[in-house]
Amino acid sequence: LGMRHDLYIGTAVDMAALADPADPQYRQIVSREFNSVTAENVMKWGELEPTRGTYNWAPADELIAAAKRNNQKVRGHVLVWHNQLPTWLTTGANDGTISKAELRDILKNHITTVVKRYKGKIWQWDVVNEAVSDPWDNPPTLHYKGFWAQHLGPGYVADAFRWARAADPKALLFYNDYNIEAFGSGDPANDKTQFVYDMAKQLLRDGVPIDGIGSQGHLGTQYGNYDTLQVTAALKQFAGLGLATAFTEVDVRSQLTAGVQAGDSNEINPRLQASAANYSVLLQACLADRHCLSYTVWGFTDRHSWVPGWFSDPPEGLATIMDENYQPKRAYNLMKADLIHS
Ligand code: G3I
Numbered sequence: 001l002g003m004r005h006d007l008y009i010g011t012a013v014d015m016a017a018l019a020d021p022a023d024p025q026y027r028q029i030v031s032r033e034f035n036s037v038t039a040e041n042v043m044k045w046g047e048l049e050p051t052r053g054t055y056n057w058a059p060a061d062e063l064i065a066a067a068k069r070n071n072q073k074v075r076g077h078v079l080v081w082h083n084q085l086p087t088w089l090t091t092g093a094n095d096g097t098i099s100k101a102e103l104r105d106i107l108k109n110h111i112t113t114v115v116k117r118y119k120g121k122i123w124q125w126d127v128v129n130e131a132v133s134d135p136w137d138n139p140p141t142l143h144y145k146g147f148w149a150q151h152l153g154p155g156y157v158a159d160a161f162r163w164a165r166a167a168d169p170k171a172l173l174f175y176n177d178y179n180i181e182a183f184g185s186g187d188p189a190n191d192k193t194q195f196v197y198d199m200a201k202q203l204l205r206d207g208v209p210i211d212g213i214g215s216q217g218h219l220g221t222q223y224g225n226y227d228t229l230q231v232t233a234a235l236k237q238f239a240g241l242g243l244a245t246a247f248t249e250v251d252v253r254s255q256l257t258a259g260v261q262a263g264d265s266n267e268i269n270p271r272l273q274a275s276a277a278n279y280s281v282l283l284q285a286c287l288a289d290r291h292c293l294s295y296t297v298w299g300f301t302d303r304h305s306w307v308p309g310w311f312s313d314p315p316e317g318l319a320t321i322m323d324e325n326y327q328p329k330r331a332y333n334l335m336k337a338d339l340i341h342s
Contacts, residue, residue, distance in 0.1 A: 007287060008073055009339070010036030010296035012249065014304045015059045018066065025326050029300060031070040036123070036294050038075040038248070039063045040306070044084040045110060052088045057117070064121050075248065075296060076122040078176065079111050080160045081129040082146030093151050103151055108163050115167035124246065124294070126176040126214055127164045128157050132199070134179060135190045142195045157199070158208045165209035172293075175200065176214035176248055181282065182230035183237050193234050200241055213238045217250035217282050218298065220316070221274040231285040239291035247286055249298040252278040252331070253307045253319035271318065276331035279321065283335055287342045301326055 011034045017026045030037065041047055042059035049055050067074045089106065092098035098106065115125065131154075133145040144154040152159075157175075164173050180193040188194055196213065203210050215234065219226065235245050254271040279297075286292035299305045299320050307319040321332040 006290070007292070007339075007342075008036040008294035010034050010038060010073070010075060010294055011300045012038045012040040012077075012296065012298045013063060013066075014040050014299065015042045015063060017304045019062070026301070026304070029322070029326060030066075031072075033300065034072060036073040036075060036296060037063065037067050037070075038077045038296055040299065041084070043077055043114070044081065045089070046084040046086045048114065049086055049110070052086070055113070060118075064118060068121075073123040073294075074118075074121060075246075075294070076115075076118060076125040076171070077248075078126040078129045079114060079164060080107065080127060080131075080148060080156070082148060083130075085147065090147065093147070100151060104156075104159070107148075107152070107156065107160070111160060111163040112167045115164050115171070119168040120170065122168065122171045124172040124174050124212065124214075125164055125168075126248065127160050127173045127210075129176045130178065131157055131175075132177060132192055132195050135187075135192060142190060142192060158203060158206060161203065161208045161210050172211040172244060173209055174212040174214045174244075174246065174248075175210060176216065178216040178218050178249075180213070181215050181217055181219070181234060181247075182226055183234035184230055193237070197237055197241070200238065200243060204241060204243075210243070212244035212246060212293070214246050214248035216298075217247045219250075219252045219278045219282075221252060221254045221271050221278070225274065225277050226281045228281050228285060231281055232288060235285055235289045235292055239289060243291070245286075245289070245292045246294045246296070247282050247292070248294075248296050250279060250282055250296065251298045251305065251307065251319040252276075253311065253316045256315045256317050272330050275318065276329065276334045279331040280334045280338055283338050287338065297321060 013030060017023055064074060093103050131144055133143050148156045161173050177196055180196050183193045238245050252275040283295055286295050301322040302318060302320050303324040305320050308317045322328055
């Protein structure tokens with residue numbers, strides 16, 4: 001897709017698609033269009049260590065090797081998250097056979113093992129992912145949510161960054177989340193961007209080695225367009241703390257109703273226009289802020305996208321910048337224009 005001299009354009013990579021001999025186009029597009037890659041799944045704990053003590057490194061190693069061949073940077077995703085954890089870990093913690101102290105050791109050991117293995121090869125690590133609740137669960141106040149907060153308390157966030165820094169002092173360490181794309185869009189007491197901002201500020205005060213905030217960018221055309229000023233404001237707030245920013249998982253899905261079907265790449269389809277506009281709002285905000293280091297799409301083709309599998313009632317899709325046959329959609333063309341004119 002091209003680039004501002006210092007802005008990296010990335011994609012999440014589905015390793016099964018990358019390895020599929022029947023699908024050479026997927027590989028070609030990954031290497032032709034992007035200069036940064038993220039593993040969509042293979043660096044997650046459940047995939048890396050399905051059996052306690054036995055790591056399955058091969059797919060993650062292959063991602064790193066492919067990136068090297070293609071001269072691409074790698075965003076490491078993800079060290080600490082409440083989803084896609086190994087069953088032995090969640091079961092053990094929940095039934096008490098793994099104590100709190102042991103769980104903390106296991107987490108430290110995991111972070112240290114993974115970060116050391118890829119030391120020098122990862123540009124940005126998503127150290128902690130999605131630690132904060134959403135405005136719609138338990139309003140009116142936000143809180144630390146999920147498996148790790150439940151078992152270890154919120155202090156695990158600071159611990160995780162410290163352990164990651166010790167294992168690879170040069171990798172940039174990110175906190176990554178969704179619904180933090182805009183600033184000033186909601187009730188301040190229940191605003192996730194504000195919560196993450198306050199969290200980052202406190203971590204920095206406490207001397208915790210956090211370098212950046214990853215804003216995922218999973219949007220939907222049914223929610224309307226983002227306001228450029230609010231997106232710009234969010235990036236600026238984080239930059240004001242001395243942090244880097246990045247859009248890490250951008251996609252803009254639509255509900256598939258009559259007249260809007262999977263595979264539809266019609267340029268004048270209003271949902272695809274709205275999707276393109278949202279891609280562009282985030283990209284322009286990133287281009288305008290030198291602290292915004294990279295812009296990553298969460299898959300680049302509707303042929304391989306998490307959206308249809310996840311949102312089924314009502315069905316959603318058409319979230320990426322190319323259709324199922326790798327034809328560029330309006331979003332691709334608009335991004336290209338933004339990048340050329342930057
Ligand atoms: O690997 C198994 C396969 O063996 C099995 O046959 C198949 C049957 O269901 O499942 C496969 O695992 C699936 C995995 O993707 C790999 O395809 C899981 O069921 C499925 O739940 C998993 O979904 C991933 C999702 O995270 C899970 O939380 C999506 O691909 C991935 O795009 C999505 O990515 C997350 C980011 O990491 C964090 N931010 C949100 C984003 C979207 O949810």
